[in-house]
Amino acid sequence: MIRRTRWPLLAALCLFALPVAAQNFPDRPVRLVVPYTAGGATDVGARVLAEALAQVLPQPVLVENRVGGAGMVAAEYVVRAPADGHTILFNNTSHAVLRKVVPNAAVDPIRQLSTVSILSEMPMVMLVSNDFPARDGRAFMEAVRAAPGRYDYGSTGGGGTLGMAAMLFLRSTGLQMNEIPYRGGAPATLDLAAGRIALVYDIALTGLQTHKSNQARAFAVTSPERSAAAPEVPTWREIGVDAEMVVWQAIFVPVATPAPIKAALHAAVARVQAGEALRRKWAELGVDRVLAMPPEESDRYVLRDVERWEALMSR
Template identity: 80%
Template sequence: MTRLPLRLAAAALGLLALPALARTAHAQAPAFPDRPVRLVVPYTAGGATDVGARVLAEALARVLPQPVLVENRVGGAGMVAAEFVIRAPADGHTILFNNTSHAVLRAVVPNASVDPIRQLSPVAILSEMPMVMLVSNGFPAADGRGFIAEVRAHPGKYDFGSTGGGGTLGMAALLFQRTTGLSMNEIPYRGGAPATLDLAAGRIGLVFDIALTGLQTARGGQARAFAVTGPARSPAAPEVPTWREIGVEAEMVVWQAIFVAATTPAPLQVALHAAVARVQQDEALRRKWTELGVDRVLALPPAEAAAYVQRDVERWEGLMASAPKP
């Protein structure tokens, strides 16, 4: 019976490290995947996280013997999706696709019945990208420095769209306001897509969006890109200055990652990471990620991914704990 995990890995992914898998397999496991895989997204369809999930799902479906389906489970600042994955069978068939917002989930929902940091394990960090500072076409400023000057001269006059403290839109806005001292009104949305629609219509003045969709919004003429939040200009939009170039002394990089329940057997996590690493090496997919605003295409394995996520948890939980309470 101990040969079954070897067939699991070899049949599904053609792994090279079969002896290592054999040493870690202590119990009988079914073939993986033996039914459709669910990629669970905490946000609405059409938003940046959803777009990233669908790009990955399409690529994985080409190398796995089962379909990969994207499922949107919105609510609780992402806790609804996290809890769903935690409570699903720990067999690798139910996967959470999330981004940096995962790092603040405990802080935003402190009394949840689950702990998403302890009860979910990152299988792979997929990408790094900046946020894009999108400003409505009708806002009375021509660039980022002009935007800051206008808002500083009229505190409380202008609105920005946010998915709350638990979303990257809200995280970027929090860091922006803490760094600049600007006063703007937060307008809550259930996802980046509806916030961007209101920005394009001129109902709000500012949205921070993941480059994955933010650059598309700017290129489509729906808004203007005044800055990116990364440490350097994005290769996908070298004409857009960084935050520091417009006078914001901060930076923010957004990562995307996949998670499974922490009790998922190690061989299944290794097998799933191998599938991700395989598709992430494809040049066509790498070009697609770059075109969508990704600065770094990654496939960090579980141990490195866990350390990476923990560093961001410590950073963002600390920032949120020190933020002024309303």
């Protein structure tokens, strides 16, 4: 069951207290910039949000895919955009490792972007090819352990949630597999369904759809508890993986964006996130927690995750 919070109601009430300039926001189309390819999990989440926001904002909300640099291309584009709330980055937990993956970037996405709101939390899904002979997660790990370096997994690199989950999985189990790089989750899943690779970790948004459509088998979710969207799928810990990972989605704006504009954006997010229709849609897509966390709390949340993942990647 999706947990409710106090944030949507409080943020929606704040809308009435905003300065006049913020109440007139936006005055032109809003661009929601996505770091990954169309059709992948991050893109799907962005389009769900964009469609909902377009119903409550006076201007269209357009999704724009800017792929490259492990997500840094999109982040740098938003950092350099006017700080007026009309250009927004939509990203997930992969944002937390950008500085590690692209250490010499021209911008610092953590210091130069401000979090408007954490939108959701969900697990990653361990997807195994239908052609792989193992019938469950433990048997899969036994087969991989017996043949180190024989099997391949799909990844968007260390800067994407697919790569982050795979890294945590392999480090926690000591297994050896070959990384096959992809530009997004969608092409990796296509190769998994075709049997060209053995394993992909995908965000529940799209991973559970892959499982339910029988394109691949879900052997585990990475969250501490089973997902309400697929209660038959065990957790990592249940199959013997001593780790956990929760993926969040969030929106970011340039750090110089005025607080009233961020508050107006947050109020719009809170309004749509509180709607029953959208909450049901998120639940169907595998989201365990629908949120509308306020800006300051969201910034603290992201910084905690940055510290965690940067420490993991420094080992």
